[in-house]
Amino acid sequence: MVNEYVESKSDASDVTESKRDFKIVGTRPLRPDGIDKVTGRAMFGADMSAPGMLHGATLRSPHPHARILSIDVSKALALDGVKAVVTSKDFVKQDNSGNQDTLDNLMARDKVLYHGHAVAAVAAVNVDVANSAAKLIKVEYEILPHETDVDAAMLPGAPVLHEGRKFSSVPEGSSPNVSSYWEFGHGDVDEGFAKADIIVERSFKTAATHQGYIEPHACLATMGADGRGELWVCTQGHFMVRELAAAFNGIDASQLRVTASEIGGGFGGKTTVYLEPVAVALARKSGRPVKMVMTRDEVFRATGPTVSSSTDVKIGMTKDGRITAGQAKLRYQGGAYPNITAMLGAMTAFAAYDLDAVQTLAWNVLTNRPKQAAYRAPGAPMAIYTVESVIDEMCQKLDLDPLEVRLLNAARKGTKSSYGPTFDEIGLVATLEAAKAHPHYAAPLGPNQGRGVSCGFWFNFAGNTSVSIAVSPDGTVAVTEGNPDIGGSRASISMMAAEELGIPYDKVRTIVADTNSIGFNDVTDGSRVTFSVGLATIKAARAAIKNMCGRAAMVWGIDPDAVEWKDGAAVPTGHNAGNFPPMTLAEIARDAGKTGGPIAGHFEANADGAGVSFGVHLVDIEVDPETGFTKVLRYTVFQDAGKAIHPAYVEGQMQGGAVQGIGWALNEEYIYGDDGILQNAGFLDYRIPVASDLPMIDAVILEIPNPGHPYGVRGVGETGIVPPLAAVANGVSHAAGVRMAELPMSPPRILAAIDGAKG
Amino acid sequence: MVKVVLWGSLRSATGGLTDVEVDAANTGELLKALVEKYPELESIIEEGVSVAIDGLIYKEAWFTPIKPDSEVVLMPYMKGG
Known part of the structure; x- marks a missing residue:
């Protein structure tokens, strides 16, 4: 309610606009993805296939902490049906420490840092062969002591994961495992406590929990000999996947077209990469499409x-x-x-x-x-x-x-x-x-x-957002955006476009486009999409409206400033504008070719104001x-x-x-x-x-x-x-x-x- | 001059101050002026920061205007889920 x-x-x-008399915003139309999802027609990460496709499998660490002394992939490569094997040596070292951490997490470099940490990956003709080959990879480890408890890891003498990774704000004398320290607040708390009638001081612990999305991570990569690739992926941010997968493989981002599948839950857990750069590397090495799908066990052990x-x-x-x-x-x-x-x-x-x-x-x-x-x-x-x-x-x-x-x-x-x-x-x-x-x-x-x-x-949060609106000759509208829909955003975006344009909701369809079909977009995270993409949609619609008012003005032979948009139509306004009947969106769209060409509106910005x-x-x-x-x-x-x-x-x-x-x-x-x-x-x-x-x-x-x-x-x-x-x-x-x-x-x-x- | 409030753990880079003043008319100038005045802030600002101006948080925006009497808070770079 x-x-x-x-x-x-x-x-x-x-806030005057938010008090306006909305016609569509605030209603409850049927969800646009509902029929696809209940009939099984919706395409999720693992649903895509390609001719000649290989299947990937990952070898993961059996130890929670160990130094990698050597990796021998020769027996795996010799197995019939195996087409490629990759290790950390197949990826490009990153200048940015955050990106390097992400890369090291998806393929361990010098050390494995947790049980389940990926060490190598195989592409083979089917999943069984890929899994068998992964078991044939021989990794020599030097086992190191480990720690999984937060308080114990801060103590002197705790096993050290990385040396020299602490931020500059970490106080001297802290454990090397303390990577960052933060302090916020205002006022004098000692003075404040002195004014209290009662003070309660308690200690609490909470366990790590998983996002628990139903759909495991999955993707399908192709990489041609011409250096152009395609990636189909279940993600909260396919532009992010493109940036990282391209950087880790040393290819130009624009040559890797990434398409987001439908998504079976993310909740933040699909705002990074695990399989995707690996699948691209295997596809490039094998010359064949490679599909990778995590098991639930892998999701728990190796994803955040x-x-x-x-x-x-x-x-x-x-x-x-x-x-x-x-x-x-x-x-x-x-x-x-x-x-x-x-x-x-x-x-x-x-x-x-x-x-x-x-x-x-x-x-x-x-x-x-x-x-x-x-x-x-x-x-x-x-x-x-x-x-x-x-x-x-x-x-x-x-x-x-x-x-x-x-x-x-x-x-x-x-x-x-x-x-x-x-x-x-x-x-x-x-x-x-x-x-x-x-x-x-x-x-x-x-x-x-x-x-x-x-x-x-x-x-x-808000952030980088691109939206394009195209008015079709039949008077319907296509909205193109670039943020995977994890919570009903396609419906909300269509509603805002319809509200602004003054047309029925069912005359608008919103799609999430691939990375080569719309400007850059930040990840779907931070509760940003209905805010940011909605704002961009409203502004893109207003650009299209301005265009349509101009077309009507041309037809009527009046000044564009003497035309306003009302209830889905251009209408003359003011004493000298003339007495023309409203010209609807459908009428303007029908004659668009005669008045200057296709009608569209777009908006790109690093949005703020969330x-x-x-x-x-x-x-x-x-x-x-x-x-x-x-x-x-x-x-x-x-x-x-x-x-x-x-x-x-x-x-x-x-x-x-x-x-x-x-x-x-x-x-x-x-x-x-x-x-x-x-x-x-x-x-x-x-x-x-x-x-x-x-x-x-x-x-x-x-x-x-x-x-x-x-x-x-x-x-x-x-x-x-x-x-x-x-x-x-x-x-x-x-x-x-x-x-x-x-x-x-x-x-x-x-x-x-x-x-x-x-x- | 614009008064800038820093988060507490940055005081190690500013000689103990969490309220500082710099000359800046927009967010880009603000970040540049902070680094010039307090060079130890450079790595932190390069790692990514946000700037809140009169209660609104701006991420990675260099040309957001700042009025002399604006409330300006330097904040870490944040992201959600």
Whole structure:
């Protein structure tokens, strides 16, 4: 549902366009990819084939940490049906350290840094031969000690993954495994704590979790003798794939045309490359198309989960609930290579609050685990989990209402954020008030049941975007964009084009074009697409409208400035414009060849103006005190969408984020043995929630317009995963009568906590 | 002069300061002036930064105008999922 509250109470009166009377935006047309997906016609990464195609297989490290002394591929190459083998020596060394890390991660160079790290790859006539050949590759290792725990990896004497990789800001004396250190905040926290009536200080741990997309990584590469290649790939960003695959193979980006398949989930995990540059290298070496498809085991062992974390939080509060100071020390491990996730955790931990004194310190630590990849609002869920848990405990101690305390301290327009800038229009207060007024908050609870509350925040980003709109002679419209659709963006983009042009939604079709058919686009990440591509679509449509108004002016023999666009037609305006009947888009399109040629509009920009988004989640949980089993009874998400273009898709994002967060809170975790090997690399042992585990997730959309978008849009894809960790943890704590400080809160952990409280 | 707020861990590159002042009329000039005044910031700025101007975050944009009274915050380069 779309909450009516904001429509009457929002103070965003300066955002006039977002208050316009939309005809299409805000409706719920059928999803354009629905029939293809339910009939099996949709083409995913592994669905593409080519004549003469080979199949690739990857040899992966059996050790969590070892030096590669030698690799002998001769026996593999001698096997009948094997056409090519590649190792790190087949790729081009990169100047950029981040790109070199990505390359080293997809094909180990001097050392293997985690169990499952790729060492070599084979292309053969079928998968069985490729797998057999991979086993014939002889790698000589010098086994090194390993570490997978974040706190242990920071200690003196811990096995060192890389020497000399720390950023300049890392304090002297830190472990070589600390690759970066960050500090944010303002005010004097010591002074703030001195003003507090109560101070609570707690330590928390969260496990690494995988994005859990249903479709494994897959691609098909061809590379002709003329140096021109094609790549079909399941990805969140085919331009990114092109840049990296071309750079790693030493070819010109424009000679590698990359097409994005339909995508079976990404959630941030498909914002980098694993197989794709390898498939290109094998295709070039063999002279034949090469398909590579990961197994689920490979997905778990070798593609990015998110980080695991260890965090200390200290918050001071007055008796009436005002936070006087907040401090968090966050230690994240994101596997074997540097990353920025700890930084994002430090920036977001206290972002929901208007604080005079706040300080966050963050360390990224290298461990012998796979290189982390982004996962919806990377870094924020685990950081905000710790802060929201402590606030909940303080509300409990002071007998204060948790929503009232959050309202008292909530960030609002004019608040200096905990990460630096001052907020403009934001929707946290409205979201909290909507939660407080909702029947869920007042519903009675039964025995062994508890209610949890949490706020959440995500920045949302914009970035490089290109859109082209072509008006067909029959008066229909083709929109071409370059961001893979991972959450319904093709529908939303068509709706914005139709809204702007004044034509029905079903007269517009939006496609995601290959890399040679549209200008550059950043990856589909950061909740950026409906905002950035939508903005570019509106501006491209306006360019086409200007063109069409000019055509009508030519026909009427009047000044182009005397023509305006209204309800899908050019109309004369002003006293001297003449009394011409409206000329519709279809009429202008039909005669376009006679008035100057085809009609199109395009827009390219590094977009800015993305608005931050806040959410509040309510959850009712029941805990079985005999087994520690948890059951989610009721769940409601309140989130600011700015303007919901297609509310059903927005609700889907809110529900999906909540479900992934519930899994993170209750069951999901990477479990490592002392041998440094992941013990649960499959969906049987890595338990994600399924429909039968959960109630319907109720979604309440708030609309506090983003001043940076013509329609007020804010990204909605990531905020929804942020609050569930703390909301569920707080609910479990109230239901079980014990406060949990480690995720996931699996039944054995809950039972142990209950038993421990009994003494 | 424009007042620029830096994130806390950059103080090691600015002699302990997190609020600094430089002459700049746009984001490109701002980054250049910061490197000229505090050379230890060069590697950090080259690794990638964002600039927030009056609450809006700009990534990799050199020609975004900055008014003398704008709130300017240097931020790390960020990306989402």
